[in-house]
Structure formats: C-alpha cells, structure tokens
Amino acid sequence: MSVAKKRPSPVKSRLDLPSADLVVVKVGSSSITSVSGGIDSAAIQRLSDAVGRAVKNGTKVVLVSSGAISAGLAPLGFDHRPGDLATQQAAASVGQGLLMANYTAAFSGHGLITSQVLLTAEDLIQRQQYANAFRALSKLLSLGVVPIVNENDTVATHEIRFGDNDRLAALVAHLVNADALVLLSDVDSLYDGPPSEGAQRIPHVRSPKDLTEVRIGSVGSAGVGTGGMVTKVQAATMASESGIPALITSTVNAGQALTGEDVGTWFDAYGKRRPLRHLWLAHLANTHGRLTLDAGAVRAIAKGKASLLAAGVKASEGAFDVGDPIELADAEGVVFARGFSSYASNDIPEMLGLTSGELREKFGTQFERPLVHVDDLVIMTNGVRKISARSAAV
Incomplete structure (x- = not known):
C-alpha cells in the first residue's frame, strides 16, 4: 500500500523527485532485453525494486516499457531485429506477454499489482480515445496499481505510430499530468560529445539553447531498440515544453534518480500544458x-x-x-x-x-x-x- 501524502509542491529540480506525487518512468529495450537472450529477468527485478520503493514512499508511477519486440525474437528463433512490420508485430505479440509475466512476478514481491496498457498514437490524439486512456490510467493509479505502458506494436502501422517509446513516454506524462518524466537507458547521462573522446557530463539543461553545440548520439550497439540519445533528448524537450521536467539517466541509476541523487541530466520545465494532439503534430506527425x-x-x-x-x-x-x-x-x-x-x-x-x-x-x-x-x-x-x-x- 502507498503511504498517504500531502499535496506535493511542484517538482522543480531532481531533489524534489522523492516528494513527487506522480512520475512517469520509461525504460529502453536494451536495458531489459537482448536479441540472443530475450528478457533479462535480473534487470527487470532491479528496476522493479527501484520503482517499488518509490511507490511505497508514496509516489505513483506509470512505467513505460519497451522490449516487447526484442523479448519475442529469441523464442521465435530470430538472431536480429526484423525489418518488416509484419514480423515485428508477430514478435511483439509473443514478447509482450513474456514481458508482463516478468514484471508481474517482480512487482508482486513488493506487494504491488501491475497492469498492461497498450497504446497507439491515435489513442492520444483522438479526443474520445484520449479521454478513455486518461480515465483508465487515472483509475489504475487510484487503486495503487503500477500501469505498464507500451506502444501497441502488434496493431500499429508505419503511418501512425510513435516510432519510439521515449516520445510515447513524454505524451503519457502529459496525459496523466505527471510531475516529472524519467528516461532510463544504458547511458548514465547526456554528454557534450562522445564519452569515448573525453566528453563531459551535462548535469542541467535549462532551455534548448544549452544544447546548441552538443553532439548527440543515435541508436546504441545492442541492436534491439529504436531510439538512442537523440530521441531521449527530443522526449525530454517535449516534456519540458509542456511544463514537465525530465531526467535522462541509466537504468542502473534508477534508484538513485528516484531518490533525488545527482545522477543523469536534468531538464527544467519551461513551457505550459498544451493539447496532446498538438505535441504529436509538432514532434511525431508524418x-x-x-x-x-x-x-x-x-x-x-x-x-x-x-x-x-x-x-x-x-x-x-x-x-x-x-x-x-x-x-x-x-x-x-x-x-x-x-x-x-x-x-x-x-x-x-x-x-x-x-x-x-x-x-x-x-x-x-x-x-x-x-x-x-x-x-x-x-x-x-x-x-x-x-x-x-x-x-x-x-
């Protein structure tokens, strides 16, 4: 059961995260799965421990989790991520159930119930579907459930989809009026250049102007994700533009991040709440x-x-x-x-x-x-x- 909390003050810095009422946490495929081994149960357990502690401390959490497609590859005998949509959909259909089984088991150790929420872009840009998604997530959170959100890869098309779960997470944070967005991956922070070349960590981004001279990397070498640091920065910027601060750090640092320690890169919120369909139009629409x-x-x-x-x-x-x-x-x-x-x-x-x-x-x-x-x-x-x-x- 969650601890009852007083109405929190706005989250203005990473130090405020432990007192946040609602946080959206996103984890990438490469942090919890691999092409050859499928789901990394130990990684999911560590993430669930970090999120579980936050929930026990009184913070409601929506977890946006990638990994359905990559979780389904090994059981289907694939040694690489397929390029065609139909095979990706088949892998997602197999992998999503396996992924949820691992999350359900991991969170049950903390006495927490999880739920599966699969979304398409249409669910967040059409008024009626938007209202339905909002009601469902709000009720789940009020019941103490940890909703686990993923793009509905089994039915999504190339024409109208999020493309990566980083930006889906930013839209979900906007949907549920979250106090903050935490984006987890294999990289511990945003750097001012390639870390291998001695680049320095960027601890704080006050506005997009701070990123003008920054060289940002793309998809990593794991071969199971669709994002990379570029999409994380885009997602953090989307959130910031709509009044929601964001933190980018590694999945290993999840526990430290949620307790307000100085890890990752913090993005200040500088905008106001806007219509979800307009955020989609600005950042995702074809x-x-x-x-x-x-x-x-x-x-x-x-x-x-x-x-x-x-x-x-x-x-x-x-x-x-x-x-x-x-x-x-x-x-x-x-x-x-x-x-x-x-x-x-x-x-x-x-x-x-x-x-x-x-x-x-x-x-x-x-x-x-x-x-x-x-x-x-x-x-x-x-x-x-x-x-x-x-x-x-x-």
Missing part, C-alpha cells in the same frame, strides 16, 4: 503536404495569433484530406509551422490568393473558413517547436 505562403502571411502566422487564409497562400503540394497534418513554408521553402488542414488538397488550388469574400461569392459560405485555423497550428521558431498560445487543452 505530414502529407505543404502550403507555401507569401511574406505577409508568414509574418502573421509566425506570431501564433492568426489563422491561415487562402489569400496568403501561393502554392500547394502533396495529396491530403481534411484534418491531415501539413507543413507551412515561406517562399524559400523553409518550413516554419505545421497545422491540420481544413480542406482536402484537391480543393485548394482554385482557392489560392482569394479573399474570404471572393471565396464566398465563387464557392459558397462553406469555403469562408481558414485553410488552417490558429488553434490547429504549431509554430517552429529558431528550431524550437512552440504551440500556438491560443490553443486550448484537449
């Missing part, structure tokens, strides 16, 4: 087309306070439907925003350059609406994606 804007429209849209009207659009590229994510670019082809289109691509060419009055007169009142509404825009400034300030939370 765009289906592009609109090129004139200089006046670029200036107006870049302020984040105006909708995109047909009068300011010079050209349309790609094939997309109503509601599809598209890019907005200036005359030089520089993409400075993303948005959800209010029209299908085949409707737009005849609308270009026309005012709202001209559109009404030529096509009818249904064509007076903006091509992209201000509430459906994500503005990207100086390489940092920002959400339109007028957007309301989902």
Whole structure:
C-alpha cells in the first residue's frame, strides 16, 4: 500500500523527485532485453525494486516499457531485429506477454499489482480515445496499481505510430499530468560529445539553447531498440515544453534518480500544458503536404495569433484530406509551422490568393473558413517547436 501524502509542491529540480506525487518512468529495450537472450529477468527485478520503493514512499508511477519486440525474437528463433512490420508485430505479440509475466512476478514481491496498457498514437490524439486512456490510467493509479505502458506494436502501422517509446513516454506524462518524466537507458547521462573522446557530463539543461553545440548520439550497439540519445533528448524537450521536467539517466541509476541523487541530466520545465494532439503534430506527425505562403502571411502566422487564409497562400503540394497534418513554408521553402488542414488538397488550388469574400461569392459560405485555423497550428521558431498560445487543452 502507498503511504498517504500531502499535496506535493511542484517538482522543480531532481531533489524534489522523492516528494513527487506522480512520475512517469520509461525504460529502453536494451536495458531489459537482448536479441540472443530475450528478457533479462535480473534487470527487470532491479528496476522493479527501484520503482517499488518509490511507490511505497508514496509516489505513483506509470512505467513505460519497451522490449516487447526484442523479448519475442529469441523464442521465435530470430538472431536480429526484423525489418518488416509484419514480423515485428508477430514478435511483439509473443514478447509482450513474456514481458508482463516478468514484471508481474517482480512487482508482486513488493506487494504491488501491475497492469498492461497498450497504446497507439491515435489513442492520444483522438479526443474520445484520449479521454478513455486518461480515465483508465487515472483509475489504475487510484487503486495503487503500477500501469505498464507500451506502444501497441502488434496493431500499429508505419503511418501512425510513435516510432519510439521515449516520445510515447513524454505524451503519457502529459496525459496523466505527471510531475516529472524519467528516461532510463544504458547511458548514465547526456554528454557534450562522445564519452569515448573525453566528453563531459551535462548535469542541467535549462532551455534548448544549452544544447546548441552538443553532439548527440543515435541508436546504441545492442541492436534491439529504436531510439538512442537523440530521441531521449527530443522526449525530454517535449516534456519540458509542456511544463514537465525530465531526467535522462541509466537504468542502473534508477534508484538513485528516484531518490533525488545527482545522477543523469536534468531538464527544467519551461513551457505550459498544451493539447496532446498538438505535441504529436509538432514532434511525431508524418505530414502529407505543404502550403507555401507569401511574406505577409508568414509574418502573421509566425506570431501564433492568426489563422491561415487562402489569400496568403501561393502554392500547394502533396495529396491530403481534411484534418491531415501539413507543413507551412515561406517562399524559400523553409518550413516554419505545421497545422491540420481544413480542406482536402484537391480543393485548394482554385482557392489560392482569394479573399474570404471572393471565396464566398465563387464557392459558397462553406469555403469562408481558414485553410488552417490558429488553434490547429504549431509554430517552429529558431528550431524550437512552440504551440500556438491560443490553443486550448484537449
């Protein structure tokens, strides 16, 4: 049973983690599995010990765990991660049950019940599925359960998926209004260059400007994951942008991290809570087309306070439907925003350059609406994606 706690103060530094009310912890495939050996039960036990102690101390924890695909490879006789989606789905279907069996056994030693929550990107960007996911996780947490979340790899498609569980964890942290996000992998911290070249640990990131000159590594050598330090930094930045601080460290350091010790790299929270579908649009969405804007429209849209009207659009590229994510670019082809289109691509060419009055007169009142509404825009400034300030939370 969890210890009753007073309402905690906001988590502003790693020192506040032990008093956090709710933390999302993500662990990578290479920390708990291998291609040849499948699940590392000892590693899962150590992680469960660290999380179990935090829960006993009164902190609710949602665990986002990779590893389903790699856990299923050895039982199916594969010696490497398959490249085709169907085989990955089959491996995930086998591995997810094995993974949960290990977690269930490990957490039961602490008197804790676990649950399996499998999500797709659609579950976090469609209003009804979002509400269902929120209710399910909230109820599980209120019952003292440790929810174990993974992407639903068995049914996810290339077209709409998270791509890695680091960014899924950032979205889940946003979904449950977590106090902090802890991202665990094989690397103990973010460094200012390759550790093998004598690079120095970066203990604290106050804003994305602190990372301007940092060389960040990609997927490691274990061969079972899809992320790497790049996606962890992206996920930490996603969380920070939406008001949730984040910590990147190694799975070995999980216990120290959750007790507030000086391990890993801490990312300050600097943004405000935003709609989940807009975070997805900014960081994960596969765009289906592009609109090129004139200089006046670029200036107006870049302020984040105006909708995109047909009068300011010079050209349309790609094939997309109503509601599809598209890019907005200036005359030089520089993409400075993303948005959800209010029209299908085949409707737009005849609308270009026309005012709202001209559109009404030529096509009818249904064509007076903006091509992209201000509430459906994500503005990207100086390489940092920002959400339109007028957007309301989902």
